[in-house]
Amino acid sequence: MLRLRLLTWDMKDTLLRLRLPVGESYSAEARAHGLHVPVEVLTQSFSQAYKVQCQHLPNYGLEQGLSSKQWWLHVVMETFRLSGVHDDSVLRPIAEKLYQDYSSARNWELLPGASETLQQCCQLGISLAVVSNFDRRLLEILTQCKLQQHFEFVLSSEEVGFAKPDRRIFLEALRISGVPPWLAAHVGDHYVNDYRAARQAGMHSFLVKTAGQPAEWDAEVPKEHVLASLPHLLSLIEKG
Template sequence: MHPLLCKGQHRHTASAGEMLKLRLLTWDVKDTLLRLRSPVGESYSAEAQAFGLRVEAGALSQSFRRAYEAHSKRFPNYGLDKGLSSRQWWLDVVTETFRLSGVHEERVLLPMAEKLYQDYTQTRNWELLPGARETLGQCQGKGIRMAVVSNFDRRLQEILVRNGLHQHFEFTLSSEDAGCAKPDRRIFLEALRIAGVAPQLAAHVGDHYENDYKAAREVGMHSFLLRTAAEPAEWEMEVPKDHILPSLSCLPSLIEKG
């Protein structure tokens, strides 16, 4: 095995095993650097209990998926083009989640939603993926500029601060800030514009094939796809093996400052 490659990766003929020279590395956050400590249904169920209600976590998880998907389809990217704020968007999703699970007491719906909206900026709801902090430190140590490009609302910066990751990034570009969400090419182009870096000297790291890997490549950036599941994914045949990260710790040995 080539010394620069992690287990499960193979040398790509185009690179001949050479490290990729970069000036900018952009990162997705959720399920790439940070993940939820527990399923949404469990957090919502605990909050309901604090308000004197008993709602089963499994039912809340199912209701959340329904509410989230419906609201995302009707009001993409937090409904910004419809005049909504991301805060109101989330309050509507949470209250609908509880309604779908049989909670109709208006006196508690909004207070619970408000509390959960605030709670999801707290470290008790987030944990770092294995190797995240060390990998960011090693990449930063190489002198490569780094930034965040994430489909998230404006709470993202606070979440990064609370989890001790913000110091690694030159800037944070959420989909709410950009006014468009991945896989829209404009969010990547805006990140490149802010950094003043040509796409061929930049790479993006994320866990989603369409939103992260494919979208970044379509604007001329390099990209790496974090493989978080053990079972084969439908995109496996579309992505060269040396673009897939079995773990975050594989990344530093594949890149260097351009």
């Protein structure tokens, strides 16, 4: 068993996930504004718009002077433009509403065992924190989903200025906590951004098993580092 004093957590698809696919949420909001855009079209358009935005303006365009809200409004509006809607007088209210909606617990749900696992880790005397490639809405989302009380601090890539897999975001978590890396571990669902990046910062790490993970990741992660479910973590750690 692994002795730990600090556990850092990814957020999206590790502790929380979207209640509905993005295409469904966008299509529903479009209908509320009198537009009918098929879910499958929006799904494909979002994937394209998001990928291009991440490539051209990584970490919410901070280095280019953007705010994460500006970054997201562009993604939403570009998603609809790629889907054939070009009237900005309609697109901007839709984008503003969706930006607010994704701050709400209505759009997020806990993964099975998340709350119970965090509570039991706290009872073991382990400090908990969030290290996530997310924007300034992260703390509000965690609060609305009743998870915030478990964490001593929350680091988003927008706040810190570094996005995973940059190990500096993990080093900042270690600095704040005062815990040496060999007594810390990170839990996440992405091999590069979570599992490997944390290990490059000297920490232990665990990979949450998801259906979409590439098969080659399995070969590179020891079985004892893979979590079939969040409660599985408790059998791998001991009191710090």
